[in-house]
Amino acid sequence: MTGQTVTIAVGLLLLAPLVAGWLSLFIKGSRWLHVTNLISIGTLVGAEAIIARAVFAQGSVTAFGEIVYIDALSSIILFIIGTVGLACSLYMRSYMDEQVARGVIAPKRLNLFFFLFHMFLLAMVLATVANSLGVQWVAIEATTLATTFLIAFWRRRESLEAGWKYLILCSVGISLALFGVVLMYYSSLRVLGDVSSALNITQLQQVAAQLDPHILKLAFVFLFVGYGTKVGLVPMHSWLPDAYTEAPAPVAAMLAGVLETVAVYAILRCRGIADQALSPDFTGGLLALFGLISFALASFFILLQHNYKRLFAYSSIEHMGLAMVGFGVGGTIGNFGGLFHLVNHAFAKSLAFFAAGNIHRRFKTVEIDQVRGLTTVLPWSALALLISGLALAALPPFALFTSEMQIVTALGSSGLPREWTQPGTKFPVVMLLLCSVVAFAGFLYRITTMVWGTAPKDVVQGERWSVGHIPIILLGAVLVGFCLALPVSLRQFFEMASTLLVSR
């Protein structure tokens, strides 16, 4: 694999969504919009495969004079962006066209939708491959800007409210992260002295041990709070349930499956640098503590929900919290579990939102109480909801159970990082297990009431085949497949990435 091939692949990765996005503004007719979209995403996935092979052979690749830096960790995130993006694109073919046919949106607004969707993709890809922490910040703020109109796309009062809340909270959070980036730059300039490349991860990794711990501590706290808002960690989560409920289903799937993952990635990148100068217990403790709080609180909120989209939103907070605990506790098992959890959650949650989109279109309600008898009304969606529901409740043999057990094992064997608790305290593990029981029961109870029972009389029964069913079946198959075996190449990738994350 020559460097040139990689450069071309990286170029395609960034150009595909950019070109497709601008083209979408001028194309007439929904068919060609979808074709452009699929070509763009297909190119994206192809380029990712080439890059992943190069990363596998060389460990890490840089392109365009060190502007782009990709290692195993960023490859996994790219993999999530590509696969979930592809699934969403297929789903949008039936979902968006039906909205146009029903007159919910004007056909012209489809152009705007696809433009914003591609800008969203572009920003996430840029945030993942950027070498400079500054560029990464710019890209993550750009995701906020691109998605805010996607969330408010129906233009109802509630969606406007959700969009405004999202814009304000995330922009403020992200501003705090920028202060963290400034501080990071402040500390690295003193060591590197070079103005242009002092924020590059490749440079920072080499000198990280010499950076000043006082500044880095402050920088990491700001970065963590900032990007943590985007992940939706408690107490910065209040935008998240509203946004997921109001956003169109494919957008909600992208937000839940991919955007959160990219924000977690940004935190992990900064942590990799901070850890070399600070004691890893400081950053790990912060991650694990906020993860634990998010997990515990979200699992109780799951019990209270009577709206299925909000149910999925709180389950997102719960799972992100759990992954954070894994990364915080660290070690090989903790990091592997955390990464694996991110991937599984991305698949399961996007499947859940696809099913939710189908249910919403048929029942015209988001209330769990009014949805009954899915097995007769929408058999395929019912199956999808059940598979994703069982996976998200972390029932064995689903892979989310495996990753959850890895995280629990890591927490049980090494405990929370020392800086925050007495060594050997078993309280966190007990709390984690209790809360996961609560979440499990609450989540499955809600899902099963929707699936079984007798359907309301005024709802049309039967499900017609559409393109939107392809991603549902594929994602379901992947989730069930992960129960049986994890492909060797994928496992090696996870192992590569988790060794990158293990600090010293």
Next chain:
Amino acid sequence: MTWLTPHIGTQLVDFGSAMLLLTCFAIVAQRRLSACVDLFALQSLFLAMTAALVAFLTGTRHIYIAAALTVVVKVIVIPRVLKGVIERLNVTRELVMKVNVPASLLICGALVMIAFFITQPIIPFGHLLTRDSLAIALAIVLIGFFTMISRQKAVTQLIAFLVMENGLFLGATAATYGMPLIVELGVFFDVLVAALIAGIYTNRLQDAFDSVDTTHLSELKE
């Protein structure tokens, strides 16, 4: 110029930063929305002047670009957009406040002290010229944050966000003599787009709720 000794240079930069902080307090004390926009434009002008001063004293060329962009984006374009938004609205004043003006000012005073306290351990590492500006920058960020929480009109919240951004820019100029150019350009782009989007939003909120009071945004609850 012989009169411009490093000592006087430091004093001048400190003066510029202090003016930024002062306008921050003025925004907190101001109820009229259009006056808030004017004060924000004034603050951005001070910011551009401080940045240009730092650029001149240190000979760092690319800060000039950032200063020029500040003038274009934050002194001219964004205030104009905001004025247009306010003209369309049926409110000109922030009537109900969660925290009244005197209490807000006291809290902001406390925030300044907190900012100095937090940055104390890391200030000695900084450049001599801009040492104290980092603390002031953090203070401005915190005050912007507080204003955002305590005000209810969408326009005021937007101004508070922009004030935070000003504080961040001062921090970047003070601590590091500016960020790499590509990052700075990206930040400017983001801020501009964010302000435009928020402007469009305010119009839509006005249409949908007949008000830009964000307390009406309470339909989504547990």
